[in-house]
Amino acid sequence: MEKRNEIVMYLLFGVLTTVINILCYVFLREYLHIKYILSTTIAWLISVVFAFLTNKKYVFKSNFTELNAVIQEFFSFTFFRVVSLGMDLGIMVVLVEIIKIDDFIAKIAANIVVVIMNYIVSKYVVFRTKRVNE
Template sequence: MKELLLKYKEIIAYLFFGGLTTVVNIVVYFVCTNVLGLNYLVANAISWAAAVAFAYVTNRTWVFESKVRGVSAVLRELTTFVGCRLLSGVMDMAIMFISVDVIGIPDSVAKFITQVVVVVLNYIFSKLIIFRK
């Protein structure tokens, strides 16, 4: 059992912190739409930003255990992280818009659908581009 945990430590950590990132994203989204009354696309952008900030810290520290040190190296890593997250964020916004405005799916349902796509994309980006060893 211990060998399996060590073998899949990174994936398990990503699923755990990815789950928490998704919770941050969804909670901020619903606060923005249901409490503050913001438009669903504005709320989606705000929740994306909150989730990206949370995800960078957790991914860097606990998931991929980045060894990058120094201001310029960390800024390069952060810029790459945010750049990749912008790609998945654009996809998130597009899926939300198509789901809600074109197809007519309720925004709350569309939000959950987008999160599945985004989590998978973000893992691929993080593993292959941002935090590669």
């Protein structure tokens, strides 16, 4: 039951992270008139920080509070989110450009892979209960 709750919480905060990303982008683009690339980057950064905080506290319930441990978790989390962004883009290129799948269908497929990968990496690498150097 606990594993099911963890997955539900992960999906819930994933949806909230997506909403925050979109709202930040719209605010930056439409109200502050920041160019779309910079708006996308800032919105992505804000949503990654939100995802880190909520995943740490509510999803994987990491108890590390020492600054070095939190920094290690944050950089590990961010690193793997950058990797997943690259995976997302790579899958999109392969499916749309090479296999010729509709981009909307490709985006859904890519996001399924990315969400699963992010969950596994967060659970078993970023927020694991014991650190190697402890």
